[in-house]
Amino acid sequence: MSRQRRNRFRRLDGILLLDKPRGLSSNQALQQARRLFEAEKAGHTGSLDPLATGLLPVCFGEATKIAGGLLGARKAYDTVARLGVVTDTDDADGQPLRQRPVPVLDLATIDAALRALTGRIQQRPPVYSALKRGGEPLYAKARRGETIEVEPREVEVHAFELRSAADLLDCGEPLLRLHVECGSGTYVRSLVRDLGEALGCGAHVAELRRLWVDPFREPRLWTPGDLEALAARGRHCLDACLLPVEAGMASWPQLAVGPAQAARLSYGQSVDGGFATRGPVAILDQDGRALGLGEVDGAGCLRPQRLFSWACSQPPART
Template sequence: HLTISQIDAALRQLTGPQQMQRPPIFSALKRGGEPLYAKARRGEVVEVEERPIDVHAFDLISAADLLHGDEPLLRLHVECGSGTYVRSLVRDLGELLGCGAHVAQLRRLWVDPFREPRLWTLEALQELADRGERMLDACLLPIEAGMASWPGLRVSDAQAQRLARGQSVAGAASTPGSVALYDEAGRALGLGAVDEAGILRPQRLFTWAAALGQPASIAAKPLS
């Protein structure tokens, strides 16, 4: 039988930055422009390379069925970086323990910056929708919430128009890297990238970025 100390030791081996993980062949990763799962379904043998992942925490919550029952069930908690395959993480845990393991149930608690109180089940959304579509407004977050992980950069209307045309803007920032773009009023415009020379280039922009600073078009019907 496995012991708690054995499990904890294996979990520690799988915790930390730059852990090497081999993704499953049944995944959306592409090889030669084709998803691996398509090759796997045809029975092709594909060697999947290991790649680094970050596992911030991998802890045992409970092991009530560890000493009793034919199928021991562990409850685990994992905090990891993007690109981590949790099912592969559990597979590797089983290999370390020498008994094999697979995921029986997987529940995602949060994805930064969206924590659990901001997550809604389909059942809860349906219940709100049944009470009226306006009730769903309480579930919505502003677009800016999805851009909170990038450094913010405000641009003028003229700069926003240049970016919307695919043109670069010199001297907009001094620190290179990806940035979240906002207009002078703080409204989200999209994402950009600053190079080593401080030149800002557009990456993904919302359509309204092109309309900043433009005169409004008004259609008028003559009075009869």
Template structure:
């Protein structure tokens, strides 16, 4: 006699995506990649199009701006923004990933260190410096992430590159100084970092450990803010899921910031209704507009129309308009710039 097979688990309903515009300030949890976190919230909001601005390692937590819909058009500008982190560096052990998720490569005793010695090493890693990114990183070579090559055991050489570290400060070194560690644990330093685009905190901690003569790796990492979101109201995944379940989709949407919130620190120009129509047709304006270079284009009411470029003569041309700006374009032969 055969026993009936267990019933198959119920299938999750297929997500019906929709057009949705805005920016979510997500508090990424530990253990998820940035892309996994993005997909979770994209399905939660049913957003047709989404992207994140600047990857966080699975070990890391904290601010991950997620752009939905038309906000993805400004994601590149947020990628290059100044960022701040708090990290815990564990001294005495180097790993192949430069963080706690990697395999230990070398263990060394931690020498007696003074605050002055630590501060001196931090100063060497502040300002415009050269940095070698981690081998296990999302940087691509030949169209493939370096971490994929590293996992296959391929030999990888990575060139140093210029980065900007605006601040690298010691917050706490209590267990290093009081010597009250138990069970042979290695001492830690709690550090604050403010840096520009392309900086790897893991590499900073690795290089700090070498300057201190003992090596080190990132044990904890949290991103505090990303320009222009200096005091972010972040949302955790559980909080968003609870809102969706208990209050509904309309309330969930209220967690989103408008697209304009991501452009507040960029130079901007304002145009009137007729000029906006010309831009919507892809036509340039004579101006004069200032400053030269990439600008945010705003209408008379301060609503963002998209991105533009001001040339050396003050002329403005549209480079990437939002959907609603392009929709305003209509014949305007009599209009003047």
């Protein structure tokens, strides 16, 4: 009888703050990390284009249950816009579509264009994006040459600021170095594209780096090289760079529950505790360990949404 191949993947819970290198898709970076950690289950929170670098939170195991909440978190980027050239992907990886001369610009003109793209604005996502239509990503349709009309949608841009225009104003390369802070669904490529149109010459993203994602405002990032070096020293060294699941739940209002309440929640039953907080919450036990996500309705009743596997599973108390 042949021996079955041993499954080398393991149960692993935690969050990795990966510094994604340029040239990899988010899924490629995710799969590299998953294989290195030998994790059974993994997911990332918010795609980065292959051109982009920087923070890609990777959730292992039970942490994948909070990934959806992290997708909607506020994010910050530094980007470099190249003026004068429009590409089909709105970044340097695309094919040039139009080239126009860059007019004489001053700081006041640039700042006014940036302000007009700040706040709650209507934005048209790039044609080459992971948004789906008919169950298929738009980029797949675009690669086949299909004509695609993308409807504008409302997004929130908290900050769109000029870091430096020295390259441009000193008669060097037509580059603007910019800082962006934005909410869920905002495309930096679209912001740069629209900025270029406002300045009368077009533009595309030449460089893009994600700096932080709430609640990871000052992240300690790990490059693939860092992780390879840790893995060579042993699995315990590699695992030490993971954050606990609780670290990713800091943006949710937190509710602590007692053992009897935790037991009811683990069986899918609601808890009528007269909770003052309303809406989505992180549920903790009395020792501060996360049990999962829930929601408090208008009557102050806590209902479980997604609980972690280690949540209390003792039978609920009889009433």
